[in-house]
Amino acid sequence: MKKKRNQAAVLAGSLVIGFVASVAAGDAWAQVAGQWRDAQHVYSKICANCHEIGVGPVIKGRNLDPDYYQSVVRHGMRAMPAFRPTDVDDAMLRQVAEMLSKSPAPGGAK
Amino acid sequence: MASKYVALPKGVSEKNFDAAIREYREILGAANVFTDAEHLVSYNKIMIPDSNENHQPSAAICPASTEEVQRCVAVCNKYKVPVWPISTGRNLGYGSAAPGSRGQVVMDLRRMNKIIEVDADLGTALVEPGVTFQQLYDYLQDNKIPLWLSCPAPSSIAGPLGNAADRGVGYTPYGEHFMFSCGMEVVMPTGEVLKTGMGSLPNSNTAQVFKWGYGPYLDGIFTQSNYGIITKMGFWLMPAPPAFKPYVIRYPEETDIVDIVETLRPLRMAMVIPNAVVIVHALWELGSFLKRADYYTGPGSIPDSVVKEMVKKHKVGMWNVYCGLYGTPEQNEVNWNIIQHVVKSSGKGELLTAEQVGDDPVFKYRADLMQGKMNTAEFGLYNWRGGGGSAWFAPVSQARGSETMKQMEMTKRILGKYGFDYVSEFIVGWRDMHHIVDLLYDRTDPAQMQAAHACFDELLTEFSKHGYGTYRVNTAFMDKVADTYGPVKKEVNRKIKRALDPNGIIAPGKSGIWN
Numbered sequence: 001m002k003k004k005r006n007q008a009a010v011l012a013g014s015l016v017i018g019f020v021a022s023v024a025a026g027d028a029w030a031q032v033a034g035q036w037r038d039a040q041h042v043y044s045k046i047c048a049n050c051h052e053i054g055v056g057p058v059i060k061g062r063n064l065d066p067d068y069y070q071s072v073v074r075h076g077m078r079a080m081p082a083f084r085p086t087d088v089d090d091a092m093l094r095q096v097a098e099m100l101s102k103s104p105a106p107g108g109a110k
Numbered sequence: 111m112a113s114k115y116v117a118l119p120k121g122v123s124e125k126n127f128d129a130a131i132r133e134y135r136e137i138l139g140a141a142n143v144f145t146d147a148e149h150l151v152s153y154n155k156i157m158i159p160d161s162n163e164n165h166q167p168s169a170a171i172c173p174a175s176t177e178e179v180q181r182c183v184a185v186c187n188k189y190k191v192p193v194w195p196i197s198t199g200r201n202l203g204y205g206s207a208a209p210g211s212r213g214q215v216v217m218d219l220r221r222m223n224k225i226i227e228v229d230a231d232l233g234t235a236l237v238e239p240g241v242t243f244q245q246l247y248d249y250l251q252d253n254k255i256p257l258w259l260s261c262p263a264p265s266s267i268a269g270p271l272g273n274a275a276d277r278g279v280g281y282t283p284y285g286e287h288f289m290f291s292c293g294m295e296v297v298m299p300t301g302e303v304l305k306t307g308m309g310s311l312p313n314s315n316t317a318q319v320f321k322w323g324y325g326p327y328l329d330g331i332f333t334q335s336n337y338g339i340i341t342k343m344g345f346w347l348m349p350a351p352p353a354f355k356p357y358v359i360r361y362p363e364e365t366d367i368v369d370i371v372e373t374l375r376p377l378r379m380a381m382v383i384p385n386a387v388v389i390v391h392a393l394w395e396l397g398s399f400l401k402r403a404d405y406y407t408g409p410g411s412i413p414d415s416v417v418k419e420m421v422k423k424h425k426v427g428m429w430n431v432y433c434g435l436y437g438t439p440e441q442n443e444v445n446w447n448i449i450q451h452v453v454k455s456s457g458k459g460e461l462l463t464a465e466q467v468g469d470d471p472v473f474k475y476r477a478d479l480m481q482g483k484m485n486t487a488e489f490g491l492y493n494w495r496g497g498g499g500s501a502w503f504a505p506v507s508q509a510r511g512s513e514t515m516k517q518m519e520m521t522k523r524i525l526g527k528y529g530f531d532y533v534s535e536f537i538v539g540w541r542d543m544h545h546i547v548d549l550l551y552d553r554t555d556p557a558q559m560q561a562a563h564a565c566f567d568e569l570l571t572e573f574s575k576h577g578y579g580t581y582r583v584n585t586a587f588m589d590k591v592a593d594t595y596g597p598v599k600k601e602v603n604r605k606i607k608r609a610l611d612p613n614g615i616i617a618p619g620k621s622g623i624w625n
Binding site for chain 2: 028029030031032033034035045046049050053054055056074075076077078079080081082083084085086087
């Protein structure tokens with residue numbers, strides 16, 4: 001990734017440091033199949049959006065089979081969208097499923 | 111003999127499809143071409159009231175670069191294989207990632223996820239189709255770039271390119287997303303790469319700052335269309351204001367919609383209210399965190415009397431208007447005084463700030479969306495009825511009170527005939543309203559799915575009779591909506607299609623455009 005510093009600009013009282021940034025695939029911000037950092041990264045950027053705010057059910061600490069997680073992710077369920085192999089590849093999805101399968105319930109509750 | 115494929119593209123023999131698939135695999139690698147049911151199922155998860163069979167893809171091909179898209183397009187032309195391009199594939203309630211008709215190959219551009227450039231001085235970004243709002247948001251945050259995004263409610267999992275290409279909207283002052291796009295790279299059906307606007311000039315550095323270029327402005331014909339595959343899009347991003355003040359105005363009666371629009375339109379047109387304001391009906395406001403079955407289990411639509419009780423119990427408005435002030439504290443103070451005065455003078459509406467509302471999850475998600483922050487709380491709407499059925503009915507209205515009232519009454523009457531609830535909001539443009547209605551139904555119940563389809567059809571028929579058109583529609587009703595805009599528009603669209611895509615390989619039927 002290259003960053004080119006330009007001049008600083010002052011706008012409405014707040015200092016804005018300007019730069020032009022070019023970002024290569026595989027960088028730290030990528031959130032796509034083959035570029036996730038680990039299972040937790042997938043969970044925090046996708047699953048948690050709904051499953052930690054009460055929109056979808058809690059999916060941690062449920063003692064569910066990893067195969068079940070995988071199936072629901074690929075098929076979707078009722079309103080839950082399906083996630084495609086380009087969102088998360090099979091190998092990483094397996095890691096997510098295994099992580100969730102073994103996870104304790106949030107807050108220690110069962 | 112049964113085919114080894116889940117579906118075949120219309121008019122393509124299995125032998126030719128074998129050859130095409132073989133060539134896609136040579137270009138993309140076997141891991142990026144899917145024909146097996148196990149993986150294709152994720153491309154066929156839809157919420158719209160139409161059968162999954164009608165939208166079953168034959169394959170998914172997943173290029174990672176413009177050059178790979180070009181090479182795949184060459185194969186499509188060779189074997190006359192139609193491809194349905196998707197970006198992040200989150201057109202939920204409009205068709206999701208599934209093709210418009212059975213057998214089309216999905217061209218999944220999710221792997222093209224480069225943020226090519228962000229210019230903090232000029233407030234511009236250039237991104238590929240697979241970039242999500244979350245990815246771009248994280249990038250801006252981590253690099254402390256003081257620019258804001260504008261996103262639709264699915265925020266994190268959707269993406270700026272696909273949303274703007276379908277002319278979606280968000281909630282900041284940059285909420286009309288296509289209006290704030292600037293410059294595209296498009297792979298044409300012939301395989302050529304077109305850069306629109308200033309981008310076609312060699313060595314130009316103005317592609318993301320000046321929209322029009324020279325000669326005809328072409329960007330519009332690549333939105334809601336099938337004339338090319340957009341592989342890059344530029345955007346203007348809003349400078350983070352020194353201060354942001356969200357507020358809500360609550361109104362007690364459904365008929366208040368007339369006064370709301372008449373009161374707010376001058377403020378919106380004069381940019382005292384700069385953002386895409388939403389006027390949210392109680393059933394949307396409450397439906398985002400309540401379940402219908404807890405309030406009503408009888409037949410038909412939820413009665414008005416029950417909705418009134420819910421409004422009272424949960425202390426929300428029958429209409430809830432969410433707006434924001436963006437500027438220096440001094441600028442916001444001036445505009446706040448104007449708004450307070452106007453609302454007070456109108457004699458209706460309770461004006462509340464974040465401090466007055468307190469810990470309210472709906473206010474929080476609205477405030478987040480009005481500053482381009484990721485928040486998917488609105489998906490809670492899907493729990494209102496349950497069962498995963500959703501179809502957005504999206505007629506355009508003048509920003510005129512009498513018109514919004516008429517549209518509301520028509521919509522409620524037709525929904526009521528089929529037993530569905532009026533879950534709606536008006537998104538206020540500068541002179542228009544996007545009247546957005548979520549036709550929520552239980553997709554696991556065949557009778558409800560059939561009723562939802564019939565209801566949607568009648569909504570379109572009745573609205574077009576009154577001269578009301580929809581700005582966007584799901585993939586089951588594209589032909590019908592194209593017809594409502596008349597034969598000349600349809601024929602011109604078709605002539606352009608034939609000229610640019612003689613083999614009809616890009617998304618046949620998108621927006622009712624066929625070869």
